[in-house]
Amino acid sequence: DTGVSQDPRHKITKRGQNVTFRCDPISEHNRLYWYRQTLGQGPEFLTYFQNEAQLEKSRLLSDRFSAERPKGSFSTLEIQRTEQGDSAMYLCASSDAQTGELFFGEGSRLTVL
């Protein structure tokens, strides 16, 4: 399968714990995006990378959130000191600069107890 891959698909954690999500984009895509989706809403932009450079971060991305894409391939999204309001689906997408079409992964669902 050459689509966008996310891991884990589900994560249940206690408030205050740290969690990390991984995204493997489509191999030839140089842009990678993180979005957050809560129940009944459309995805909201968090951040995006072109190759290894993080080019934009949303104001939704508080200091407890950090994203990396160290070698321009896979990316990680870490949430420190989780809060119940962090419960959501975290979606990763990738695109190539030419077409601009975003392809999403299946998401990582976070539940903070």
Added chain:
Amino acid sequence: GENVEQHPSTLSVQEGDSAVIKCTYSDSASNYFPWYKQELGKGPQLIIDIRSNVGEKKDQRIAVTLNKTAKHFSLHITETQPEDSAVYFCAAALREYGNKLVFGAGTILRVKS
């Protein structure tokens, strides 16, 4: 920033009928308008997109129309089938800024057989 509104929030149609979902956007600079279909527990899937230099695009039973003057665009699904039942999201973006998509709130489409 960009704001996208989507209507209706729910839509029920009889199998074989047509379905229309409408979106309006606020930023006249936006030039890329994709539509995504999301099934339960899955990530959004790109079904069709349109760029601001065209007014209409078709792909089999799916068509999208764009009115730049009025800043609205619509998704048309003809001959609906039960497998079309899902949540549909419209989005808008400015391609020169990395295709950071701003999504509507979604439309739940139910096709009754």
